[in-house]
Amino acid sequence: MIQGVQAKHSHGLLAMWQDILGDLQDVFDVHFVCASFSYHVAKYLGSRALVAVADSESKSYDLWLTDPAGITTQHRWAREEAGLDPLLAYTGPAILDKLALPAAAIISGRLWLESHRQVVIAPLVPDDRPYQAFPPTLLALIDPPESPPFDLAIMGEIVDLMRVFLDRAALRQEVDRRTVEFAVITDISHALSSTLNVQQIYQLLTGPIRRTLNVETLSIGLIESLTGDIVFVDTLMGPMFERLPPVRLKRGQGIAGWVAEHQEPVIINNAYSDKRFFSGVDRRSGFRTDSMICIPLKVDERTIGVLQAINRQFGKFTDHDVQLMQGLSGPLAAAIENANLHADVLAEKRRIETLFASMSEGLVTVNRDGIITRANSAFTSLLIDASGAAEGCLLRDLVRTKKGSIDDLVSRILTSSEESVQLAADIPRADGRPLPVLISGAPVHDENGAATEAILVFSDLTQIREVERMRDDLFHGIIHELRTPLATILMYSRLLREGKARQPDKAERFLGVIERESDRLQRMVRQMLDLAKLETRELQRSPEPVSINTIFDETLPPLAERAVQKGLLFRQRIQPDLPPVMGNFDVYDMALKNLLENAIKFTPSGSVQIAAWSDEQAVTIEVSDEGIGIPAEAMNNLFKRFYRTQTAVERGIAGTGLGLYMVKENLRSYNGQIAVQSTLGKGSTFTIRLPIAQV
Known part of the structure; x- marks a missing residue:
């Protein structure tokens, strides 16, 4: 009779194998495999069958519970309430009998509550195969038939077959996952190679890579070339670091410093147990680092920074995660380096363009054919006009010197070994007037050292x-x-x-x-x-309070006497007790004498007047005369060095043209101001404002 029962079981198992193969022939899903085995085991063994598989985070179990009639229900049990962990610790199939087990051995959990007398379990435990990708799985029979006694060998055969299908499904899922990871890395690598914007590079890391690695955050630390410190990118640090100073680690400090120095990746699944870990950043921010992968970012053999993946959301970091990050590190390091180089090139280009545009001298570059490739505004306004365009024109058409001399100059610049090539010439302006210039040139070499362009500076010699x-x-x-x-x-x-x-x-x-x-x-x-x-700044001293009334008391009497001797009327309107002003006594005395002497000198007849008063900010001094006056065309040059008006020259009035220049320069040294109003033939008024001393 027992042999008949065994034969029946063998026939049933064969039929079950055939049905399972039919169901799972083209199926590569772990959950479908579990559901299929739960259904067929219950159907052919005449017992309630349960298959439980841990989720990816090992926080709960997905279960398929099927009764002998083939009705399957799916559940999710929390890990704590399921009570399956002790059962998964078994090394093979086992029969757990409630009545036979001692009280100390009774296992708590929902599975135990589902049974009345007996549970047959078969955990799918790791074996010696090099690869096993599916999560922890348990097959259980709840209260199987009592007769004949259940043969555990059957559970062993079922588990062996189940492991084959789970391995196959898990391997396919792993292949699919790695295909997705590879696609993500490939897409990001292409994106990194197509941008030179460092902010866009960082944004690429915050989404797909973080999700692919299933980590809480990613961070990048870049090595400062001068100090060797590692400074982490603010935009990747997260909200806890928004109001904190930039995270900076000294050379060799922390995990990042170790990785940067040794150029080796590290996996740390318990950060605080590693002696290299620097916890100061966590203390300042309130963030807690539990686990991390840190890899070096290298360009050639030079480390430019580190990439960190922090806090795996479930499970532990593995070598596969390191490989995934290393696949990204090369394109990322190259992209950061290229972006930084691009930023440096742009900054240098802006500096050169600023210098080029802001130079007061005319500046042009010409190619070997003498065609202008660049010209600043000073050149166009110097030789053409403010709106003229020079690029694309032949230099000799705009700079018309003696025949062939400008072409000869460009040729000398491109072929000569002289450090400086110069040409002094008078060239016609747009209005036909000659313009004296000094043309200085130097060659521009390409990467092979060949002179491809010449840069020329046109210095206006008019003022000289x-x-x-x-x-x-x-x-x-x-x-x-x-x-x-x-x-x-x-x-x-x-x-x-x-x-x-x-x-x-x-x-x-x-x-x-x-x-x-x-x-x-x-x-x-x-x-x-x-x-x-004055030219050597010997007269300029530190400002100090000066009494203007004292200067008037010493200076005005002899000047008044000189005016009276010349037959002039000398009038004074001086406010008594003027507040002290900031400056220098000798400087203000010299300025006042110069203005009054000029007023007397340039007034053949009439009067000379000096007035002084104060307001809240300054003391104002006016020196007026009824002399020959100043021509309107002379007003712009009046305070220039050596300048004398044509009227004074024609009248034979002696002078050097230095007095007013020295007055203005000396006053400006102490924030003083001077202005003039004049009418030719009627006289002039010079007004000085001196800042009041803050006592």
């Missing part, structure tokens, strides 16, 4: 020529000014020596002439010395 002219005029003027008093002094000295002044009054008059001319010479020499000191 004007200064030279003014210098010559000053030189001749000084000679003339010195010759006149010297000749007078010499003549009256000889008259005295020859006894031509026997009367006391005549001798006194001769001596007076000699004294006045000597004073005139002394003033000229003093003015030249003051100019020299």
